[in-house]
Amino acid sequence: MEAHPLIAGRRTREGFRDRLGYAATLLSVAVILVAVAAIYLFVFSRGLATFFVNHVNVLDFLFGTEWRPTLTESEGGPxxxxxxxxxxxxxxxxxxxxxxxxxxxxxxxxxxxxxxxxxxxxxxxxxxxxxxxxxxxxxxxxxxxxxxxxxxxxxxxxxxxxxxxxxxxxxxxxxxxxxxxxxxxxxxxxxxxxxxxxxxxxxxxxxxxxxxxxxxxxxxxxxxxxxxxxxxxxxxxxxxxxxxxxxxxxxxxxxxxxxxxxxxxxxxxxxxxxxxxxxxxxxxxxxxxxxxxxxxxxxxxxxxxxxx
Amino acid sequence: MTDSLTSAPPRPVWVVDRWSETRALEEAEDRAVSQPAAEGAVAIETRSLNVYYGDVHAIKDVSLKFYRHEITALIGPSGCGKSTYLRSLNRMNDTIPTARTTGQILLDGVDVGRPDVDVWALRKRVGMVWQRPNPFNKSIYENVAFAPRFHGVRKKKDLDEIVERSLRAAALWDEVKDRLHESALGLSGGQQQRLVIARALAVEPEILLLDEPASSLDPVSTAKIEELLFELKKRYTIIIVTHNMQQAARISDRTAFFLNGELIEYADTKTIFTRPSRKETEDYVSGRFG
Missing domain, CATH: 1.10.3720.10 (MetI-like)
Incomplete structure (x- = not known):
């Protein structure tokens, strides 16, 4: 097809720069989103493990007034x-x-x-x-x-x-x-x-x-x-x-x-x-x-x- | 009255007195079917007024007399100083740190430009309305009751009365009487502008300064405002800045033409628009510049 100067479109240098800028900003956003998602995922998985893996009672955790993490089981702890x-x-x-x-x-x-x-x-x-x-x-x-x-x-x-x-x-x-x-x-x-x-x-x-x-x-x-x-x-x-x-x-x-x-x-x-x-x-x-x-x-x- | 600006008695007393006084005046007026004021009674006057913004000499030696129960239009191209001049009449220029004023502003023969003048009492007597309506973020009722409240009116009944009277005077009552306690920001631009006028009227000023009050409004609202001004001039002295030549010609009794901070010509509106004595005035009113 005969190239018309007006239909050069995305193949021009300007078109390339345009896409490069778009990619750069998109990457920045992606990094932020991934970081936030990772933090939430990690904190949730570790934080919930207490209750689902270690079977600590949620109510005892939230409303308990005693903090004795080293108390042995024979003493009623931890x-x-x-x-x-x-x-x-x-x-x-x-x-x-x-x-x-x-x-x-x-x-x-x-x-x-x-x-x-x-x-x-x-x-x-x-x-x-x-x-x-x-x-x-x-x-x-x-x-x-x-x-x-x-x-x-x-x-x-x-x-x-x-x-x-x-x-x-x-x-x-x-x-x-x-x-x-x-x-x-x-x-x-x-x-x-x-x-x-x-x-x-x-x-x-x-x-x-x-x-x-x-x-x-x-x-x-x-x-x-x-x-x-x-x-x-x-x-x-x-x-x-x-x-x-x-x-x-x-x-x-x-x-x-x-x-x-x-x-x-x-x-x-x-x-x-x-x-x-x-x-x-x-x-x-x-x-x-x-x-x-x-x-x-x-x-x-x-x-x-x-x-x- | 003359001394009330410089040596006001404790304000609440003074305010209450003024209220009852205006009420009595009104009743008298109603009986007498509003007599036009005596010709030549000066409401406010400036002598050799100069205003500087920093190094800029914005108003140059302007001497002007405004007459009671008249509408005076201030016209001139953008930046000619007419708005600055208007603002100096109720000392709103005081709120601009770089502004400096010399000369005299005489209200009842008292120079209200003096530093010891109670500017709050002055502004109560010289109200102001701007180009863009600036209602407060409050209900319609509270917008009008705002100033009477801090000027000492406390009773609900009195406030109700002031609100109704002011809204009626601003030709807005019938449109808003069923929604007085709704936000003023829900009104249309023209209604907001009349609300701002009602708000200014609520403190019963003697003089009303209007800075292009209709320039941001549509033609219908503009016509309403102009009609309103005709009505208001029976009881107030009105000074209006306008860009609109037809408006100045339609509504004003006298017109002052400003150019580059100077007063070029001041005469009957008819004279200014038909037989101006200065060439600059003629050029401006016939649309050759500005």
Whole structure:
């Protein structure tokens, strides 16, 4: 067939580049998908083995309060009750978000509304620095400053839930702040102008217009912060005291799901029950992080619907 | 009244007084079948007003008087400063960090450009509506009740009354009275714009600034807004920026022509459109540029 210049189609050099670019981006997506699928598959298979291969009772696992993995069978063990760790995770997550939420949102309002020029110039790098500090440094600082402080002024060993909460609150503060800043910046300026033109003061505008309009963004910010707090292992492990019993006060040593995994994974043999139980904990973490992600997406969708 | 801007008594008291005062005025008006205001009563005036954005001299030495119960149109090509000028009248330029204003803005003989003026009280008396409708993400009712609420009206009955009166004044009541508590964002563009006007009327301003209020609307909605402005001018002083020559000619009593930040000509609308004294004005209104 006679080749017409317009029908050269895919044989041209441009056509080749086009396909090459397509292949490259497709490959990137494939790598990500495979990685995620592999993690889910692996964690699920190992995590569920505890219950299906080792026949640990799911209810004893989730609601048991005794963690004695080395107890011999003649003594009635081993016992794999992880409720204290689940409770520990939720307590540190909830209270650190309770501290970081209002502070982060307050800082965001300051940066966007009160002093948008110098406030932002000063705070943006500060937040980036906070994000970039490795968690071991947070843990070390908490160990050196917060733990002795609590020991002196609050009693107990200093190690415990409260120390973990304080370290985590500082760690998630930049997350909460920067997402809140984004939410506030997304409020259209003409809405603000509309409020000012009606004789509203800055405070009335912030309180009655901006806060309402940014509420879904704030919820997203706090959920992201909670997701980070829930998943953080190292810094928490350094200050929480790693007690194995059900915590009865914030000053008592306790554990979280993540700290139990990092504390024990070096001491167990792959394939053993102890090891599989840790994978079950990892599965719990994975499920929780999935819940956080869906919560964020749900809030985001709701927020868009509300502002339509 | 003259001193209320500079030395306002505690605001809630003042607000309540103004409300009862306007209500009394209204009743008097109803009895008297709205008399047109005395010719030449100045509502607001600028003397040698200059506005700078950073190094840009956006408004150059503009002196203008706006008369009560009239519609004054500000016309001119894009970027001529007419919107900037409009925004300076209720000090909305204050919200732009780089803006700087010199000269006087006289409302009731008080220079409201002074730094010690209560800008919130000023904006309550000089309302503003923009080109794009900007209703709040709230119900129709809450949009209108928003400003009266923080200006001190608390009773539900009073708020209901204000909402109905404002929506009626903005010719929107019949269209929305059955869905007052639905989101304002579900209204059409034209309805939203009338809602924004109702929202501005809810604080009973004396002067209404309109920045191309109909330019994002379809012809039917535009006609409704224009009709509404005719109605509103009986009770308010209206200053409108418009790109639309026919609109300026149709609705305004006086027209000011701006070019490059300067006031070129200010006269009766009829004069501006038929016998302008400046060549630039003639060129512009006859469509030769801009």
């Amino acid at each position: 016992k794999f009750g992880v409720l204290p760790f689940i409770v520990g995770s939720f307590i540190v997550t909830f209270f650190s978000a309770l501290i970081a939420g209002p502070i982060g949102i307050g800082a965001a309002i300051f940066m966007t509304e009160i002093a948008p020029s110098w406030g932002r110039k000063l705070m943006q790098p500060v937040i980036e620095i906070l994000v970039g500090i490795p968690s071991v440094v947070y843990g070390f600082t908490g160990l050196t400053l917060i733990v002795p402080f609590l020991r002196e002024h609050a009693g107990g060993l200093g190690f415990g839930l409260l120390a973990g909460i304080l370290v985590l609150a500082v760690m998630i503060l930049p997350t909460v702040t920067s997402i809140s800043v984004d939410a506030l910046s997304a409020v259209p300026p003409e809405i603000k102008a509309g409020s000012y033109a009606l004789g509203a003061t800055r405070w009335q505008t912030i309180w009655r217009i901006l806060m309402r309009a940014s509420a879904p963004g704030f919820v997203t910010a706090v959920i992201f912060g909670m997701a980070r707090a829930f998943g953080e292992a190292l810094a928490v492990q350094m200050v929480i005291g790693n007690g194995k019993n059900m915590p009865t006060s914030l000053l008592e040593p306790a554990s979280t799901i993540t700290t139990v995994i990092t504390m024990n994974m070096g001491n167990t043999v792959a394939g053993s029950v102890e090891n599989n139980v840790l994978w079950s904990l990892a599965l719990l973490l994975l499920l929780m992080s999935t819940v956080f992600i869906f919560a964020v997406r749900w809030v985001g969708r709701r927020g868009r619907l509300m502002s339509r």
